[in-house]
Amino acid sequence: MPPLPLPVDDVLPQVIAAVNEHGACVLKAPTGAGKTTRVPPALLESAVAGQIVMLEPRRVAARAAARRIAAERGSALGREVGYQVRFDRKASDATRILVVTEGVLLRMLQDDPLLERVGAVVFDEFHERSLSADLALALTQRVRASVRADLRIVVMSATVDPSRVAAFLGGAPVIESKGRAFPVEIEHRPREGDSRLENDVLRAVREAAERAQGDILVFLPGVGEIKRCARVLQPVARSLDADVVELHGELPPEKQDAVVAESTRRRVILATNVAETSLTLPGVRAVVDAGLERVPRTDPSIGLPRLETVRISRESADQRAGRAGRLAAGLCLRLWSRSEDARLDARREPEVRRADLAGAVLQLRAWGEPEPADFPWFEAPRAAALEAAEALLLRLGALEEGRLTSTGRAMARVPVHPRLARLLLAARQVGHPRRLALAAAALSERSPFVRMDRRASAEQHGASDVLDAVEALEAYEATGRLDAGARRLRPGPARFALRARDQLARFAPKASTGVDADEAVLRAVLAAYPDRVARRRTPGGERAVMVGGRGVRLDGASSVREAELFVCAEVDGGRRGERSEAWVRTASAVERAWLPASAVRTTAAAGFDEAQQAVAGFRRTLYEDLVLEDVAVQLARGPEVETALAEAAAADLDAALALDDPAVAGLRMRVSCLRTWRPDGALPEVALPAMDDDVLRTLLPHLARGRRSFAELRKAPLLDHLRGLLRWDQLQRLDREAPEHIEVPSGSRVRLTYELGRPPVLAVRIQEVFGLRETPTVAGGRVKVLMHLLAPNGRPQQITDDMPSFWANTYAGVRAELRRRYPKHAWPEDPLNAKAQRRPGRRR
DNA sequence: GAGCACTGC
Numbered sequence: 089m090p091p092l093p094l095p096v097d098d099v100l101p102q103v104i105a106a107v108n109e110h111g112a113c114v115l116k117a118p119t120g121a122g123k124t125t126r127v128p129p130a131l132l133e134s135a136v137a138g139q140i141v142m143l144e145p146r147r148v149a150a151r152a153a154a155r156r157i158a159a160e161r162g163s164a165l166g167r168e169v170g171y172q173v174r175f176d177r178k179a180s181d182a183t184r185i186l187v188v189t190e191g192v193l194l195r196m197l198q199d200d201p202l203l204e205r206v207g208a209v210v211f212d213e214f215h216e217r218s219l220s221a222d223l224a225l226a227l228t229q230r231v232r233a234s235v236r237a238d239l240r241i242v243v244m245s246a247t248v249d250p251s252r253v254a255a256f257l258g259g260a261p262v263i264e265s266k267g268r269a270f271p272v273e274i275e276h277r278p279r280e281g282d283s284r285l286e287n288d289v290l291r292a293v294r295e296a297a298e299r300a301q302g303d304i305l306v307f308l309p310g311v312g313e314i315k316r317c318a319r320v321l322q323p324v325a326r327s328l329d330a331d332v333v334e335l336h337g338e339l340p341p342e343k344q345d346a347v348v349a350e351s352t353r354r355r356v357i358l359a360t361n362v363a364e365t366s367l368t369l370p371g372v373r374a375v376v377d378a379g380l381e382r383v384p385r386t387d388p389s390i391g392l393p394r395l396e397t398v399r400i401s402r403e404s405a406d407q408r409a410g411r412a413g414r415l416a417a418g419l420c421l422r423l424w425s426r427s428e429d430a431r432l433d434a435r436r437e438p439e440v441r442r443a444d445l446a447g448a449v450l451q452l453r454a455w456g457e458p459e460p461a462d463f464p465w466f467e468a469p470r471a472a473a474l475e476a477a478e479a480l481l482l483r484l485g486a487l488e489e490g491r492l493t494s495t496g497r498a499m500a501r502v503p504v505h506p507r508l509a510r511l512l513l514a515a516r517q518v519g520h521p522r523r524l525a526l527a528a529a530a531l532s533e534r535s536p537f538v539r540m541d542r543r544a545s546a547e548q549h550g551a552s553d554v555l556d557a558v559e560a561l562e563a564y565e566a567t568g569r570l571d572a573g574a575r576r577l578r579p580g581p582a583r584f585a586l587r588a589r590d591q592l593a594r595f596a597p598k599a600s601t602g603v604d605a606d607e608a609v610l611r612a613v614l615a616a617y618p619d620r621v622a623r624r625r626t627p628g629g630e631r632a633v634m635v636g637g638r639g640v641r642l643d644g645a646s647s648v649r650e651a652e653l654f655v656c657a658e659v660d661g662g663r664r665g666e667r668s669e670a671w672v673r674t675a676s677a678v679e680r681a682w683l684p685a686s687a688v689r690t691t692a693a694a695g696f697d698e699a700q701q702a703v704a705g706f707r708r709t710l711y712e713d714l715v716l717e718d719v720a721v722q723l724a725r726g727p728e729v730e731t732a733l734a735e736a737a738a739a740d741l742d743a744a745l746a747l748d749d750p751a752v753a754g755l756r757m758r759v760s761c762l763r764t765w766r767p768d769g770a771l772p773e774v775a776l777p778a779m780d781d782d783v784l785r786t787l788l789p790h791l792a793r794g795r796r797s798f799a800e801l802r803k804a805p806l807l808d809h810l811r812g813l814l815r816w817d818q819l820q821r822l823d824r825e826a827p828e829h830i831e832v833p834s835g836s837r838v839r840l841t842y843e844l845g846r847p848p849v850l851a852v853r854i855q856e857v858f859g860l861r862e863t864p865t866v867a868g869g870r871v872k873v874l875m876h877l878l879a880p881n882g883r884p885q886q887i888t889d890d891m892p893s894f895w896a897n898t899y900a901g902v903r904a905e906l907r908r909r910y911p912k913h914a915w916p917e918d919p920l921n922a923k924a925q926r927r928p929g930r931r932r
Numbered sequence: 933g934a935g936c937a938c939t940g941c
Contacts, residue, residue, distance in 0.1 A: 189939090191941025671934085673936075
């Protein structure tokens with residue numbers, strides 16, 4: 089069929105010229121310009137050698153693009169033009185244009201790191217800035233810049249600032265094309281004071297219904313808001329003779345399709361961000377935008393993922409408004425004011441800045457990149473996030489001494505998160521590879537369970553939600569019944585999980601022997617989440633403490649009701665800045681005997697006296713938390729009093745540690761102490777305080793002694809000890825500044841202050857220093873401990889290293905004040921009084 | 933005291 093002319097056709101000659109001359113170009117063109125269909129064939133005609141690979145962010149988009157291109161070129165799909173997505177490939181050796189999704193492109197890069205069969209890579213919809221697309225672009229550019237000058241790159245984007253990509257591609261030309269869209273009238277309808285969102289939505293929908301014809305699309309942040317709005321909108325919809333329909337990612341595909349299909353009746357469509365990028369709704373003439381979205385974020389300092397509800401960006405707002413102008417002029421009502429509008433961020437923070445980077449770092453290393461921090465990312469991730477990713481990979485056994493292990497290489501091939509890859513590879517130790525593949529699939533994909541009423545689930549008891557899923561899926565496979573297991577399954581996700589199982593099982597190690605089939609699942613889950621073991625606070629209770637001291641609460645639908653120890657597999661870290669309890673959706677029991685032997689020593693067995701316990705107990709990212717007395721885990725609610733204890737450097741450990749600066753000696757002592765306490769010997773990356781420059785200056789000469797270069801310095805065992813304490817910028821400074829050039833004030837003493845989590849609770853801190861009533865002795869030397877009492881504004885109120893006077897004066901005063909302010913809180917027993925009562929006659 | 937964005941090998 090003769091292709092219809094599209095706006096982008098006008099600029100294709102420029103694109104080809106740019107690509108031929110510079111090897112790369114950036115094409116900025118709005119949706120509807122036709123870039124997806126027209127650019128790859130143009131490259132083909134321009135005699136690009138090798139395959140032309142185009143990246144699409146979604147499977148449907150990849151399939152549709154390949155189909156359209158093939159049709160326009162009059163060829164059968166899978167011959168000259170093909171596609172490859174997960175579970176589906178229509179391509180052959182003759183395929184010149186191959187449309188792929190992100191995972192496929194990353195896999196191609198792993199199998200063929202220099203992309204030798206590929207002549208050009210086209211990145212479509214690059215403005216979406218997914219982590220995978222960022223990574224793929226950076227890898228491709230690295231290949232082009234180093235060894236493949238002939239490789240062509242075209243980046244296509246609707247909105248992103250093209251100059252940045254152009255610069256990244258070594259000064260590639262930017263070409264812009266017009267699109268086709270109808271004007272959308274945008275008006276602001278700010279939220280009314282304290283009114284509920286659904287009421288503001290209701291008003292706006294009424295207005296939109298009067299002023300515009302066609303369907304009304306309402307953008308809301310999540311399912312909860314959608315349900316509440318649906319309830320409020322029902323009567324209005326009836327009076328308009330319209331239907332209220334919901335649209336979000338948890339909906340089964342049939343229902344999504346029904347919403348996307350044209351309708352004869354007028355509709356009010358309540359949608360999440362699916363409707364912003366993934367799905368196009370034909371009949372929409374008006375948009376009501378609440379201006380909010382939920383974004384996932386993994387905060388490296390917390391180490392848990394969480395969902396945040398945030399204001400959308402300008403880019404999203406424009407994209408959402410544009411949804412009203414696809415077929416005719418439209419209307420958009422924004423539920424925020426003009427002044428708020430002026431303060432919107434230009435664009436959403438790209439995924440590389442917020443996501444868990446473990447998978448990306450593993451891919452990078454498998455691709456051959458020795459140092460992810462040195463990698464030329466399109467946009468650099470946060471240093472702390474990179475460090476957290478490396479720490480996790482180390483913990484999972486993928487890394488050793490900064491290099492990928494054979495386990496790590498095997499993990500990189502498995503198409504799931506590194507944790508789940510590790511789960512699968514645990515089959516080598518515990519057997520049952522196919523079962524573990526199913527467990528990994530269930531954890532990787534959408535939950536196969538029907539969402540359950542809490543009360544209905546209260547009867548369930550089990551060892552593991554993961555095992556429940558595995559058993560239910562196995563029962564479904566065997567009997568075809570969705571309710572054959574402990575909990576009811578949803579057909580779509582259940583079938584998908586089984587299919588993913590088949591794919592994953594190909595990567596599972598063979599195993600002839602193994603432990604019991606159920607135990608295998610539990611142990612493999614522990615292997616995947618070694619850092620998320622939690623201990624229940626009270627028998628049968630919902631609340632627990634995770635290693636590191638974080639409080640968690642089990643979802644009511646979890647069947648893990650009894651186990652004292654369990655792994656928090658799927659967990660939401662809760663709201664930012666608040667030390668609210670994390671919410672565990674998926675848990676799995678653990679037996680104490682499965683923890684590493686070193687983890688279950690008691691403090692006495694480990695040879696620590698009471699004072700040492702207290703010192704090491706400041707930050708417990710240790711399994712030992714779980715078996716020690718539960719002193720550090722009382723969580724009070726609400727107190728905003730900020731209390732922190734600071735640990736000081738050692739006073740006279742010099743000889744013992746063969747370092748003459750007391751500050752360094754003490755620090756090293758403490759770090760070693762923490763290290764011994766960790767079952768894997770690694771430092772808790774996230775929990776330790778960063779070192780300030782004073783400390784750094786004190787340390788540098790020690791580190792540098794006898795060494796001339798940073799390369800030598802890097803090998804210093806002390807630096808290794810301190811790595812977890814140094815901030816990334818400090819490490820880089822070490823790298824930049826030759827250590828011998830740093831001036832060190834002689835005899836300087838340095839104070840270290842702990843940054844404790846918030847809201848720090850005095851009760852907890854006080855309990856942590858029970859052992860510190862007297863100046864403690866460690867490794868034959870006396871350790872001075874500096875105590876800081878901080879006011880709510882963070883300013884130190886009192887500093888002392890005189891332990892007896894702290895306990896006698898400060899502690900008593902603070903304790904009384906807190907009791908007065910928070911009378912309802914169950915404060916711990918006063919250790920001083922308790923002791924005093926037990927030993928009558930002793931005065932304090 | 934309840935609470936679950938969207939993809940993807």
